[in-house]
Structures are given as C-alpha cells and as structure tokens.
Amino acid sequence: MANIESALFDLGYLDTLAARDTIIHRLDPRVKVLIAVLFVLCVVSFDKYVIAAMLPFALFLSLIMGLGGIPALFILKKLILVSPFALLLGMFNPFLDQQTLLYLGPIPVSGGWLSFLSILLRFCLTVGAMLTLIATTGFNGVCMALEKMGMPKILAVQLLLLYRYIFVLMAEGQRMYRARALRSFQSRGVDMKTYGHLIGGLLLRTLDRAQRIHLAMLCRGFDGTIRTRRAPQLNGWGIAVLFLSCLVLIGMRRYDCSLLLGQLLTGFAQ
C-alpha cells in the first residue's frame, strides 16, 4: 500500500463515486453484490489457457462502469498499482510451460504465454469488478447487503465502525508522521525503534479514543445489542436485473461469444 495521503485520497474518491446517482447506483446493494460474486466465479472458473472467451466479461464490466459513471482511468491506475503479486506469480508460466498450443501464423505460442495472459486478464476482471462494486455501492451498502445475506451482525458493526474510524485514525497517524518528519531533518526513514514508539503512541491514543467512544455510546443508551439500519425490501426491478445479469453471465460462461462472433465474421469473409 502506498503512503497515507494517497490512501486517504483513494478512500475519499471511492466514497465520492459511491455517492453518485446513476441507474447502477440506485440498484439494490444485494443485487450488485450477488452479480459481482457470480462475475468473479465465472471468470475464475475458466480453463487456465482461455483468453478470448473471457473478453465478453470485459465488455460486461465496461458497460456497468460506463452506466455507473466510473472513470476507467482511475480503475486502470489502481490495477497497475496492485498488479505485482499476480504478475510475479504468473511471470514464470512462460518458462515452465513451453509446450506449443497455438500458431499465430508461423509463430508458435506456448501454453505458458497463454496462461500468463490469461492470469493478467483474470486479474484485471476480478479486481475491476470489485472496485466497480464498491464505487457504485458504497461501503455501507455492501455491509448492509452482506448482513442481509447472513453475515454475523457483530462483524457488520465491526466493519462499519472500522470504516468510520479509518479516516480519523489515518489523519491522526499522518499528523504524527509529519511531525516526526519535520523534526528529523536529513534522516528520512523511520528506524525500527522510533517506529515502535510512534506506533505505540498512536496505539495509546487509539485505546483512549475507544474508551471515549464507549462512554459516549453508553450515554446514548448502548445496552450491548447493536442496531443497524434495516435494508429496504427488494423490488421487482432489482430482481429483474439480477435475473437478467445472471442469465447473461452464465451465457457468456457457457458459450464462447468471441469465438462465435469470430466465426460469424470469418464465415462472411469466406
């Protein structure tokens, strides 16, 4: 993860995106979570050499991002930032699997390259789907949906509290870090001992804050049970969208749309 400033900015930006009002944003959060899960499941269940058949999923994602007003550039930037792990693990495939599976004209293409490309594509699709989900639904929406679908209430509350205080504590950490940076002149990095004290100090402040929050909750009648906002009923439109999307996703999983399209076109050409 990058430094505090950019992390805070990203959080804030995703929140801003989630506050928009488009046809995708207005959908019930449960519908969106279910579609995202099915999308990811479909993508990861493809055979490891498949590339072309996965591309219709990019089309689907691009459509949702477009309708939801999510800037593709932002998603792409995040994709590049977090790609190293998948890239690193996929990188060895071309060396380990050198069996020729395909000829591009005269050039033989090994299975390793195909599976490497496939991993990259999977990565873009799954991460893109997740970012799109959060950018069109917002964190509270996702939590509410998950709770409705059976997540323990205490975890839902934990997630909401965590999200609420991330902003506060990150700003606090940022202030402490900056204060230390301003007083340390040339030595730029934090050594481990200083780090221990810095984080320890932050931890003590955190614990004090937790105590104040607890007292404040008690003042407002907290009795150990937690009440979250009820989700509204699923409406017909939501169910229709869910049904249609499932149909489309499963259809794209079952039939290789790219290949069918290609056959249609090359058929015409002949």
Add this chain to the structure above:
Amino acid sequence: MHMADALLSPAVGGALWAVTATTIAFCAKKVQRDLDDRKIPLMGVLGAFIFAAQMINFTIPATGSSGHLGGGMILAILLGPSAAFLTIASVLTVQALFFADGGLLALGCNIFNLGAFPCFIAYPFLFKPLAGDRTNSTRIAIGATLAGIAGLQLGAFGVVLETVLSGISELPLEAFLWAMLPIHLAIGLVEGLVTTAVVSFVWKARPEILDYSATSRPLGNLPITKVLTGLTLAAAITGGVLSWFASSFPDGLEWSMAKTSGQEELATPTEGFHQLLAGIQKKTAFLPDYSFRSNEHEPVSLKETPPSWPAVDTGTTVSGLVGGSLTLILAIALGFVFRKRSKIM
C-alpha cells in the same frame, strides 16, 4: 502476500471461504457471548489503527528496504483470539474492497492465512506460554517475536498451498516454497520485532492495558474438537460441491490434482499427442455448435493428454483471434463512448 483471485480456482477459493465463514460465525458467537461491551468500540477502533499503522513505513536495518506492520499479532495480544480474528477479517475486507489487495473469492483465503494462523495457532501455542502472565518484558519480547515469525511462516505456507492446488500458476510446489518461506522468515522476523517494540512501549507506558487483555477469558474452554469437525465438514462439502461444478467446467481441484501429479508428462513436448489431438479436433471443432461442450469432453476422454485448449487448429484460432480482438475493441470503445458522454454532461 495477499492471495489474488486471478490465481485461484473456484474449488480452492470456495473451500477456504467455507472454512473462513464458519470461523467467523463461531468467533462472532463467542465474542457476543463473552459480551464485554467495551470490546465492541475497541475492536472497531483498533482495526482502524492497524490501517493507520500500515501506512507508516519504517526502514529495515541493513537492507535499505522498508516494511510495515501486519498487525495480526498485536490484535491477538490486545483483544484475544476471537475478537482479533473478527477485526483482522474486517481489515482485510476493507483492504480488498478499497485497495484491491486480494479479491472477493480470495478474501476467504486471505482472512484464513493472515487471521487464523496468528490468532489460533501462534497466539495460544507460542505467545501465551512464552509471555506467561505478561509481567516480564523479555518474555513478552521473545513471545511476540517467535509468534510473529510462526504466524507469517504458516500464512506463507497457506498461500503456496492454495496457489499450487489451484493450478493456475505453473510454479511447482517445492520451488515456490523455497522462494516464499525464506522471504517470509525475514518479514516475520521484522514483524515480530516491530510487534515487540510496540507491545513493550505499551507495557512501559500503560501496563494495565496488557493486564486487562490477559485476564479476559482465554481460548481454553473451547470445545476444540467440535470446531475442528465443523471446519473440516464445511471445507469438504463446499470443496466437493465446487469441484463438481469445476469439473463440469474443465478446471478446478480435480483437474489441478491430475496436473500436479503428472507434471513431467506435461512438460515434455510430445508431437504424437498433438497429432492425436489435432485429429480429434478435426472431428469436433467444426461442429456447427462449437461451444464449450466439445471443448470439455476432451480432457475427460483422454486422461493423459495435455490440457484442454483445443490445440493447433488454424480455423478456430483465427475465429478466436478475430472475435476476441473485436470484443476487446468493443469493450474499450464502450468506455470511450461513456467517457465522451460524461464530459458533455
């Protein structure tokens, strides 16, 4: 260290999700039953603290690289295992959703790797016996360091196992282990030292905080066999269901098992197989309904053949390329259309 969706098969991801979900449900029940209502805001705020702490980097001595806190062990020490597990789960969820560390399917694996090992293995079996009643700072230091190392080693082992079982990446088990474990030994050592630094700071400044968490009820009275049976059952059922789902699509657990066992056969390039495949391909590939189905039966009927990409066949290759690139262009074009539109608005 975060597992990614791109490297997981549905069967492995699903099985780990089942295990994680069971553990979460169990921990939630436990935390609610203990109900020390101070813990609820404490968990939330400590989760946020872990975020803030992870954003601040420190330099690792003698290497020039920098690291940051993982935080699992600190949470376990401050909150006890169940509450710490829930907190780690929430931290990883937010990381996955907002920072794209990991993925929806991989979240189960990640919570398990980074949460279960420190909370339920390293903490009760290493930290607790070593740190004792938490009145001796050396013992706390040794306990935190060793537990930090052990937790991360186990986590890294989990990542390796999940990746190899999924079979998307070609990395063989042994080489991958040799790459991951030493690196994570170093990371674990640093994590342990940092945990020690923070915990001993707190111990010096406010010793009563550590006392409080040490005296809250320990994991000891858990019916551990029941928990283990539940976990195994959940994993087996989900894995079974999903591998059925996966084998009707030609990948997943069963397929990857065959793959790991037949590694050498796959690595050797064999012309004969290709011709054989090409022959079968001719019979099946130009069926009018060329779909997923004709693709799927091959690996089943030819157990020993290389993986199921319908091999060298120019017709399908060309169609696939044309169709694929067109779809990609469409996807990009769609993006541009929407971009234009949003600019106009």
